[in-house]
Amino acid sequence: MERQLLSGDEAVALAARDAGVALGTGYPGTPSTEILETFSELGGRAQWAPNEKVALEVGLGAAFANARTIVTMKHVGLNVAADPLFTSAYTGVAGALVVVSADDPGMSSSQNEQDNRRYAVAAGLPAIEPSDSQEAYDFFFAAVEISERWKIPVLYRMTTRVCHSKSIVVARSEDPTAVAREAAPPPAPHFEHDIAGRVMIPANARPAHRRLRAKLAEIAAWGEECALNRVEPGDLSLGIITSGISYMHAAEAAPGASFLKIGLVNPLPIERARAFAASVERCIVVEEGDPVIADSLRAAGIPVESKAEMYRFGELDVARVRRILARDVTPEPAPPRGKPPELCPACPYHTVYGTLAKHDCIVAGDIGCYTLGVLPPYRAMDSCVAMGASIGVGLGLRHVLPPAQARRVVSVIGDSTFVHSGITGLVEMAYNPPPTGHVVLVLDNGTTAMTGQQEHPATGRTLDHGPTNKLSIEGIASAIGIGSVTVIDPYADPEGFERLLLERLAASELSVIVARRPCILAAADIRKWERQAAELRARASAQAAFDLPGGDE
Amino acid sequence: MSAPEASGVTNVVLAGLGGQGVIKASDILADAALRSGLDVKKAEVHGMSQRGGSVTSDVRFGRKVLSPMVPPGEADFLLVLEPSEVEVTRPLLRPGGVLLAPDLVPDGALPNKRSLNVALLGALSQYLDLPAEALLDAVRAALPARLHRVNEQAFALGQKLAARQGTIR
Numbered sequence: 001m002e003r004q005l006l007s008g009d010e011a012v013a014l015a016a017r018d019a020g021v022a023l024g025t026g027y028p029g030t031p032s033t034e035i036l037e038t039f040s041e042l043g044g045r046a047q048w049a050p051n052e053k054v055a056l057e058v059g060l061g062a063a064f065a066n067a068r069t070i071v072t073m074k075h076v077g078l079n080v081a082a083d084p085l086f087t088s089a090y091t092g093v094a095g096a097l098v099v100v101s102a103d104d105p106g107m108s109s110s111q112n113e114q115d116n117r118r119y120a121v122a123a124g125l126p127a128i129e130p131s132d133s134q135e136a137y138d139f140f141f142a143a144v145e146i147s148e149r150w151k152i153p154v155l156y157r158m159t160t161r162v163c164h165s166k167s168i169v170v171a172r173s174e175d176p177t178a179v180a181r182e183a184a185p186p187p188a189p190h191f192e193h194d195i196a197g198r199v200m201i202p203a204n205a206r207p208a209h210r211r212l213r214a215k216l217a218e219i220a221a222w223g224e225e226c227a228l229n230r231v232e233p234g235d236l237s238l239g240i241i242t243s244g245i246s247y248m249h250a251a252e253a254a255p256g257a258s259f260l261k262i263g264l265v266n267p268l269p270i271e272r273a274r275a276f277a278a279s280v281e282r283c284i285v286v287e288e289g290d291p292v293i294a295d296s297l298r299a300a301g302i303p304v305e306s307k308a309e310m311y312r313f314g315e316l317d318v319a320r321v322r323r324i325l326a327r328d329v330t331p332e333p334a335p336p337r338g339k340p341p342e343l344c345p346a347c348p349y350h351t352v353y354g355t356l357a358k359h360d361c362i363v364a365g366d367i368g369c370y371t372l373g374v375l376p377p378y379r380a381m382d383s384c385v386a387m388g389a390s391i392g393v394g395l396g397l398r399h400v401l402p403p404a405q406a407r408r409v410v411s412v413i414g415d416s417t418f419v420h421s422g423i424t425g426l427v428e429m430a431y432n433p434p435p436t437g438h439v440v441l442v443l444d445n446g447t448t449a450m451t452g453q454q455e456h457p458a459t460g461r462t463l464d465h466g467p468t469n470k471l472s473i474e475g476i477a478s479a480i481g482i483g484s485v486t487v488i489d490p491y492a493d494p495e496g497f498e499r500l501l502l503e504r505l506a507a508s509e510l511s512v513i514v515a516r517r518p519c520i521l522a523a524a525d526i527r528k529w530e531r532q533a534a535e536l537r538a539r540a541s542a543q544a545a546f547d548l549p550g551g552d553e
Numbered sequence: 554m555s556a557p558e559a560s561g562v563t564n565v566v567l568a569g570l571g572g573q574g575v576i577k578a579s580d581i582l583a584d585a586a587l588r589s590g591l592d593v594k595k596a597e598v599h600g601m602s603q604r605g606g607s608v609t610s611d612v613r614f615g616r617k618v619l620s621p622m623v624p625p626g627e628a629d630f631l632l633v634l635e636p637s638e639v640e641v642t643r644p645l646l647r648p649g650g651v652l653l654a655p656d657l658v659p660d661g662a663l664p665n666k667r668s669l670n671v672a673l674l675g676a677l678s679q680y681l682d683l684p685a686e687a688l689l690d691a692v693r694a695a696l697p698a699r700l701h702r703v704n705e706q707a708f709a710l711g712q713k714l715a716a717r718q719g720t721i722r
Contacts, residue, residue: 003587005583005584005587005593005595108598109598132594132621160598161596161621161622164596164597164598165594165595165596165621165622166583166593166594166595166596166621167593167594167595167618167621168587168592168593230554232554232555232556233555234555234556245620245621248619248620248621249619249620249622251556251557251558251559251619251620252559252619252620255556255558255559256555256556256558257556258556259556261556317620317622317624317625318620318622318624319624319625319626333625335625336641336642336644336645337641338568338606338607338609338638338641338642339570339605339606339607339637339638339641340606340607341571341604341605341606342604342605342606343604344604344605345605369604372604
């Protein structure tokens with residue numbers, strides 16, 4: 001049996017390949033990005049969508065057509081995809097749909113630490129949470145089985161330390177004892193009409209909601225006995241109910257204790273928890289983030305202890321779990337303070353932030369590497385909230401500020417973020433222009449840099465760097481009706497950039513400035529992929545000319 | 554079946570700045586433990602920290618490893634690639650733990666400074682029960698063939714320098 005050292009993300013990708021997943025789609029976001037990249041490297045069909053909402057809709061369509069599908073995103077991405085998510089619980093699926101939500105407790109690379117187990121409860125979806133890479137691999141098959149058996153999307157909730165930690169995995173293909181557990185072969189995609197089941201007009205949605213609750217009741221009954229949840233008996237003086245990475249910390253912090261380890265985190269195995277709690281002297285829930293399990297069990301009348309409120313913040317580790325178990329609420333030692341991240345020394349955005357800082361601009365910022373412009377020496381960002389929010393926030397500021405201040409407002413957004421959710425902001429700008437106009441600065445470095453240089457629609461290349469249609473940022477800005485659209489290289493022409501920005505700020509017009517210069521980390525790769533893509537395009541057009549009747553003309 | 558218990562775990566923390574090869578070194582160390590038949594886990598944080606900021610990576614190996622993260626103050630070994638990170642990360646080391654700092658390798662001793670990570674792995678190998686050959690196999694598996702020779706030399710240099718430090722148990 002070959003043992004492989006894999007991250008949780010890599011393990012999910014391997015499981016998706018081994019489970020016959022026909023399509024993987026998503027939007028890059030730490031800590032989820034490597035799932036689709038690895039799935040693609042393993043030969044799976046994987047593609048980046050412009051944003052998580054579109055990704056989920058594409059995945060849902062594939063699952064309507066009977067395919068096994070995986071959709072990946074970080075926790076805040078599920079906010080973007082929430083609209084189709086909630087109603088997909090009503091429509092259900094014909095094949096399998098596994099939605100990976102990679103949460104980031106402690107915010108190693110995120111703007112909040114929302115706990116997406118709440119989404120499973122709110123939408124009414126079964127949710128599975130693995131604790132290490134082997135479980136990330138094994139539980140994925142269970143997610144597919146649940147999705148196919150109950151015709152329902154499954155939320156696959158991971159966290160930073162499960163996604164990015166590496167631990168040993170034995171894949172099914174390497175484990176002879178696993179043959180009996182082999183998932184059914186993937187179904188062949190085909191379409192069957194199901195108008196009442198999938199067209200969510202109120203008359204169809206009302207019975208669909210009742211069907212959903214009936215499915216959840218069945219899954220809850222099944223979940224009481226399922227192997228995703230297990231009791232590990234030990235010392236009866238201490239019983240710990242836990243899930244995900246917290247289980248690993250707790251098992252280390254309290255060797256010998258009794259455990260109820262929960263893998264199906266929605267619906268929870270309430271009766272099993274009741275019996276477990278009754279079997280031990282002290283029963284405590286150890287969970288990262290919000291007290292989701294503890295609150296649910298208490299609401300069901302199960303007397304469990306929860307962690308102190310101070311442990312809601314940040315991620316857990318062995319030391320913090322020891323403190324939780326000891327009911328220690330004294331202040332915690334400060335973690336070591338290292339060097340903060342910064343813009344790369346040769347980043348083309350130095351010029352941009354130098355100029356914005358010099359002229360005391362009011363900067364509505366956005367999500368990406370360029371958010372680092374908020375740090376010294378520039379401190380040239382005044383808000384950062386959500387993907388694409390720079391444009392709406394900038395417009396709001398412009399609408400109400402006195403003209404002298406309003407004229408200093410600039411929205412700054414990256415290329416991938418612009419495609420993700422900046423386009424509708426630009427439509428709003430054309431539709432409801434502020435009296436002083438507005439300036440949107442698109443920092444186009446030709447890649448989704450922050451998450452590790454992924455492709456997006458405006459690079460003209462697909463997830464595996466092959467050629468595809470290329471979205472023109474300046475073209476779409478013009479088509480939306482923005483009067484002044486200019487492309488400039490701020491690195492090659494810093495004075496020209498400064499002149500242009502001041503001129504556009506002084507004019508009471510709508511402007512988009514595309515500051516275009518490749519990411520310094522990606523530039524060499526971009527040149528290579530462009531060469532390869534150009535060769536493929538040339539070969540394809542030569543083939544097309546050959547295939548045309550009279551193509552020799 | 555009762556809960557597994559951690560057993561015989563060696564805790565290593567590797568530290569430095571983004572781009573210095575911290576993650577590569579921890580990949581190599583974890584792979585060597587895997588090749589030696591041990592249980593192993595490795596944890597680090599990607600993302601923001603890769604833009605030139607501080608990076609630490611935890612590697613834990615032994616008969617049974619549970620949490621992937623080394624509890625603060627419980628590292629048996631602290632391997633640091635960046636001088637300015639030594640004091641910042643020192644509290645991660647347990648009392649009596651071994652610090653392998655970049656000043657172990659004298660200026661100019663390495664033909665290529667980028668192999669400092671492998672040189673310090675060579676030094677670390679002198680303290681570990683892992684066979685040095687497993688580490689060297691992992692070094693070769695992690696790097697392209699054209700970099701094998703320079704890194705084998707760096708590894709050997711680290712072994713020699715650690716032996717000279719005279720604290721080998």
